[in-house]
Amino acid sequence: DGGITQSPKYLFRKEGQNVTLSCEQNLNHDAMYWYRQDPGQGLRLIYYSQIVNDFQKGDIAEGYSVSREKKESFPLTVTSAQKNPTAFYLCASSEAGGRWTEAFFGQGTRLTVV
Amino acid sequence: RKEVEQDPGPFNVPEGATVAFNCTYSNSASQSFFWYRQDCRKEPKLLMSVYSSGNEDGRFTAQLNRASQYISLLIRDSKLSDSATYLCVVFNDYKLSFGAGTTVTVRA
Numbered sequence: 001d002g003g004i005t006q007s008p009k010y011l012f013r014k015e016g017q018n019v020t021l022s023c024e025q026n027l028n029h030d031a032m033y034w035y036r037q038d039p040g041q042g043l044r045l046i047y048y049s050q051i052v053n054d055f056q057k058g059d060i061a062e063g064y065s066v067s068r069e070k071k072e073s074f075p076l077t078v079t080s081a082q083k084n085p086t087a088f089y090l091c092a093s094s095e096a097g098g099r100w101t102e103a104f105f106g107q108g109t110r111l112t113v114v
Numbered sequence: 115r116k117e118v119e120q121d122p123g124p125f126n127v128p129e130g131a132t133v134a135f136n137c138t139y140s141n142s143a144s145q146s147f148f149w150y151r152q153d154c155r156k157e158p159k160l161l162m163s164v165y166s167s168g169n170e171d172g173r174f175t176a177q178l179n180r181a182s183q184y185i186s187l188l189i190r191d192s193k194l195s196d197s198a199t200y201l202c203v204v205f206n207d208y209k210l211s212f213g214a215g216t217t218v219t220v221r222a
Contacts, residue, residue, distance in 0.1 A: 033210065042118075042201065042214035043158070050208055058209065090157055092210075103203075103210055105157035 002027045006106035021076045021109045023091035030096040032074040037088040120213035134188040135216045137202030148203040192220045
């Protein structure tokens, strides 16, 4: 079955640690996105990528980093510079440009700082 | 100003009622528009795209007003299963921007 897979589902991080969230898709989509959702709030864009080896900062990129070495993979690293990382992280993909096409989401990763 | 703004609700309606809500967007050059549905603690899923002429999908009707820069969603004959958060989504500059969502609760 085609889809988008995020792992892990739950992640606990100690303060000062970097952690990496995985996002893999087998939909052959060019575009991939990372969003953060806080309780009772909407999705805020962290980073997005329209093509392999290229990505752009979204609205809240500070304290995060990404890579896009393969079309199917778009991992997100939450660095120690992110002061309030506890949130629900969602990865999405869509066909090139995503203008009139559906964005498919993974099931999300809940990150908690302990 | 936020790129996409929605009335957060909540809208609490009885089964069978009609409920409608709007979303406004700030970028007049926005290219395309969508409504997504998000259930509690789940990922968003596409409900419907919104076309310039307006469109229906069963009990759901979406409208776009480019002059006033708003999008609307109307749900007729509400079902218990319609209880969810509805996210307004706008595409421009190669990225999707989401509103904070409108919560709808349908009661028996």
